[in-house]
Amino acid sequence: MSSGSSRGQISRSPPMTAPLSMKIASANGLPPPPNKIAFRRTYSSNSIKVRQVEVSPSSFVKIKMLGKGDVGRVYLVREKKSDKLYAMKVLSKKEMIERKKIKRALTEQEILATANHPFIVTLYHSFQSEGYLYFCMEYCMGGEFFRALQTRPGKCLPEDGSRFYAAEVVAALEYLHLMGFIYRDLKPENILLHQSGHIMLSDFDLAKQSNDPSGMPTMVHSEQTGVKIVNPCRRASFG
Numbered sequence: 001m002s003s004g005s006s007r008g009q010i011s012r013s014p015p016m017t018a019p020l021s022m023k024i025a026s027a028n029g030l031p032p033p034p035n036k037i038a039f040r041r042t043y044s045s046n047s048i049k050v051r052q053v054e055v056s057p058s059s060f061v062k063i064k065m066l067g068k069g070d071v072g073r074v075y076l077v078r079e080k081k082s083d084k085l086y087a088m089k090v091l092s093k094k095e096m097i098e099r100k101k102i103k104r105a106l107t108e109q110e111i112l113a114t115a116n117h118p119f120i121v122t123l124y125h126s127f128q129s130e131g132y133l134y135f136c137m138e139y140c141m142g143g144e145f146f147r148a149l150q151t152r153p154g155k156c157l158p159e160d161g162s163r164f165y166a167a168e169v170v171a172a173l174e175y176l177h178l179m180g181f182i183y184r185d186l187k188p189e190n191i192l193l194h195q196s197g198h199i200m201l202s203d204f205d206l207a208k209q210s211n212d213p214s215g216m217p218t219m220v221h222s223e224q225t226g227v228k229i230v231n232p233c234r235r236a237s238f239g
Contacts, residue, residue: 055079055125057134060088071095071105076139086124089135096133104205105133111181111204112137119172121192121202140200142193149188165191165199172201181207 060077063085067074072091079086096102112123112135125136142148145165149155157165169191176183185206192200 055127055136057129057132060086060136062088071099071101072133077136085139087121087137087139089137091133091135093128093131093133101205107181107207107209108204109133109135111176111179111207114179115175117172117175119168119198119200120175121200137202138194138200140192140202141195144189145191145193145199146188148193168199169201172199176201176207177210180210182210183207 059081060079063076063078065073066076066087072089072095075088075090077086077088078084091105096105109123109126112121113126115123121140122138123135124138125134127134127136149157156162169186173183173186181204183201183204183206185203190201190203192202194200
């Protein structure tokens, strides 16, 4: 990453008529898309356009803090030039060095910069200053899936809604596995709700790159019993 320079600008396809996901979100009491319009999100490379742009911390105005962690914070920001809203993750270099988390940040940046999937948050810019790293990402208006669940009776979803969102999470995990990454941090707090009604996976700092070129789990023998088991460091769980 070069100082004051972003990885690129990504623009999605134009809006389309609201899909089934909007109906499911509404039925489950989750935040509906604004103006009843959803955005098309596809795997196709034709759905994005990348161009080189120059941005810096001064290119954005902070609106409010969305969350914080041990080495950084996430802010809702507005880009001065375009007036667009983004989620800006700001990581302290000093804190990352002290906590030995530089490799985690670089792994997250690599995943975000290379991923092109409808259920993985989009990275628009990544740049740095003398003391901080900045990830400018797509702002998901629905917020954390965890918070949406807290508003539901019994803090759970009906079976149809559960299947729908679980399928989208599995699709995102499968894509990461095909890229050679194991997510390792699946929880409702790391699942965001896009304005289209679909989910988006976020927070990849705990992701680990597979040593196997195929990205497939390997079989190892238990030292106690000799029984073949899936390598726990290579297995992704869902439940």
